[in-house]
Amino acid sequence: MNLPALLAAIVFLISLVLIFTEKLHRTIVGVAGAALMVLLGRILGFYSESEAIAAIDFNTLGLLLGMMILVSLLEPTGFFQYLAVWAGRMSKGKPVRLLILLGTVTTLVSMFLDNVTTVVLIAPITILISEILGINPAPLLMTEAILSDTGGVATLVGDPPNVLIGSAAGLSFLDFILYAMPIVVAAWVVALFLLRFLFRRELAVRPKKIKAIMQLNPAEALNDRQTARRVLIVLGAAILFFFVEHLLEISPAFVALSAAALALVWVKPDVKKMLERIEWSVLLFFAALFVMVGGLQASGALTSVIRLIETIDQLPPALFGVLIIWVVAGLSAVVDNVPITIAMIPVILGLGADGIPTAPLWWALAFGAGFGGNGTIIGSTANIVVATLSEKTHTPITAKLWNKRGLPVMLATCAAASLLYILAYPLYLR
């Protein structure tokens, strides 16, 4: 490894460690790391400013921004609360049914909308329903986070790693529905049954105050019916266009940003308040990581990784994919899955340039990055959100509890995905 590659690798690894230890906010680490990478690139002459700009995948950023705008319009309408209250009523106060309904609603919404926002808005209502019933909210909260993270892997827009993978590999929305969704559905069902089993003691209680739950009125939780209807119509249209984007030769980013524009014109929100709900820190973090990994690639550091992988690539190709699932899942359980995915993308592209069939590897990356986050309390942002909210309740979710109940789910979903991956491998070669 030459000097530029070594230094670039050090900058990237230090950034990963800082993100992992949470000593600094990940966006600050990203921006500082990106600046340092460009500085090194200019001094040692391996990375120019225009290359750094070109490394930013604006398709990913555009898709994320478009979807964030739609969510920011939907958020204040009370639509998410409406769904959670509806699920609470439908459960008739039966804990297992409540777990399944809330888990399913959270998953379905987060397949199309940002799962962190979904969990942020559904979790408080979950705590409300639990307290009214007099049951422990922790199993419900953990189930929501884990199932929404798992379900999000099924679609192109379901979680950020998929957006990145779809953009880099040129995979369409329909590709995700055809190739990822079946395996995700299987893993999701495994996760649900396992959670139901692991929390069997907590779910065995019979709440006494069922009448109070039936008094909850979902319609009253929906504050702004008109705006909710408009945004949902636009969102529905966007999803239809996602299905045919490859036929129309338009990008998902174009669909999402057009939908955002249409919704903005129709809803005419207070722009300042709407923009405050956009997660700029996430967009900035992504942009910074693109610049950082661009430098890593330009320095030749990733080429060394690719060569290394090729020398150990004596495995049957299907098993190599399984190895990727587990390595990426292991990393995603302890570090944010976004930097892992952004770093893996050029590696897989490099392997492809050397003639290795990469189509199946993209799916392995998506499964690993998606399911890995279930393993620890810090594995995904949704996990952190429910844990933080539960700290305000009498039964906080601890890291130990997550290791006991979440880690088995991660192992089981990865095992299910691996098994199905091997069976489906011929299909992935297309």
Place this chain on the structure above:
Amino acid sequence: MVIRDCMKSNVVSVPSTTTILEAATVFVERHVGILPVVDESGKPIGVIRMGDLLTLELPDFVHLVQDLDFVHDFGAVETTRPSRQLLLQPVTTLMKPIQAIEETSGLLRAYARMLQDNLYDLPVVDASGKLVGVVSRVDIGAAVLSLWSSKDKK
């Protein structure tokens, strides 16, 4: 008119060794909103408010969900009492620092302090800092409104 003229001067206080449960009984019997906590020498070291005790019983979701219109029945929350173990803790675990008003303060100045700090009762102190009374929003409000119809505009 100043605070001295509308405050309650028979201050009910509790020693620092009082348990939360005992303090609750004092709140019930004396119908007050605030209790100064005093040390062995009778010196006030903090206050405990009725709201601090009620918070122990309030469900967590009240702080998490802004709009509670759709909740028509609090269910199990209404019948959940704080644990015995918690109630037997000394009041000092819930005690807040004293935010007092001087007895010579004007009425509206005192009321504005209450609004800004979101308080309903204030301990009253004299120039030497000695606790001489407590005053509530209702005490101040009644005193202010009484001036509207009074000919004597102090």
